[in-house]
Amino acid sequence: MSFSNVPDMILEPMIRNALIEDLGSYGDVTTRAVIPSETTYTARLNARTDAIVSGMQVARIAFHLVDATLEIETHISDGQPCKAGETLMTITGSAASILSGERVALNFAGRLTGIATKTAAFVAETKGTNARVTCTRKTTPSLRLVEKLAVLHGGGFNHRFSLSDAILIKDNHIAAAGGVRNVLEATKAHASHMMAVEIEVDRLDQLVEVLEVGGASVVLLDNMDNAMLSKAVALVDGCMKTEASGNVTRDRIASIAATGVDYISSGALTHSAGSVDLGLDF
Incomplete structure (x- = not known):
């Protein structure tokens, strides 16, 4: 199963809670008061601007949780580009049901399309390099799954989903444990052989120590300028994967990718992506 095809049943609890x-x-007292129960309509979910689409699966689930009899046709799938004015989805059936699910469906779809669109813009800046653009755990509480899905729809890649996915030794771990050597030795003594290990450094002398001690397969190069990133990549010389993080902007990401790093992680993909303007038109 690819992550871009998450079973509906996994997403349903999150969407149900939002509804x-x-x-x-x-329930929807306005709709119940003014719309006769037998009224039917076809509504169109339209894009107001060019974008990379995400959230169509989520929107469909939202409408079907309100009313399983609604007929839904997706015209532009998650991960595909759309133009302003294009119809992404049509929903046919009870007008009351469509109106009751409208806001939740649009909130999800607009937010996720915003993330996918921002991610695609970042990815485009790395064209011609081997660098992969990844998200982080800087996601909206309870929405991490769908926000990381939107990153994939934008052509990016996912970092950890939770603290239990992999060992990522950050600067505070190093400080609390008494240094780079201490944390790596402890990791080698206690970590499962199945668990990936990444360690963060922000100085080249720390990187040299990481290479001497061993025990990590990825090094996170935090808040380094491009000159230092290039030196770090040369020091590693292919024996570990390299990840650049910190101060990653669209204006700078091309120059970061040009240093030869394997991954570029950015929390901005999720925490600073705006919602794309989508509308449901009767």
């Missing part, structure tokens, strides 16, 4: 939050304790 419960929006519908409140008594």
Whole structure:
């Protein structure tokens, strides 16, 4: 199973909770008051701007959780580009049901399309290099799964999903444990052979110590300028994967990729992506 095809049942609890939050304790009182129950319509989910689409699976689930009888056709799939004015999805059936699910579906789709679009812009800047653009754990609480899915839709890659996925030794771990050598020796003594190990450094002397001690397969080069990144890549000389992080902007990412790093991670893909303007038109 590829991550871009997550089973609906995994996503449903998250979407159900969002619907419960929006519908409140008594449901959609406005729609119930003004729309006769037998009224049917076809609504179109339209893009207001050019974008990379994400959240269509989530929107479909949202509408079907409100009313499983709604007929839904997706015209532009997750991960595909769209132009302003294009219809992404049509929903046919009970007007009341469509209106009751509208806001949750649009909130998810707009937010996730924003992440996919921002990711695609970052990825485009690395064209011609081997660098992969990855997200981080700087995601909206409870929405990490779909936000990381949106990064994939934008052509990026995923970093850890949780603290249990891999060992990532950060600067505070090093400080609390008493140095680079201490954390790496402890990791070699206690970590499972199945667990990947990455360690963060922000100075070249730390990197030299990491290479001397061993025990990590990836080094995170944190907040280094491009000249230092190039020196770090040369020091590593292919014996570990290199990841650049910190101060990663769209204006700078091409020059970071040119240093030869394997990965470039950016929390901005998720925490600073704006929502794309989508509308549901009857």
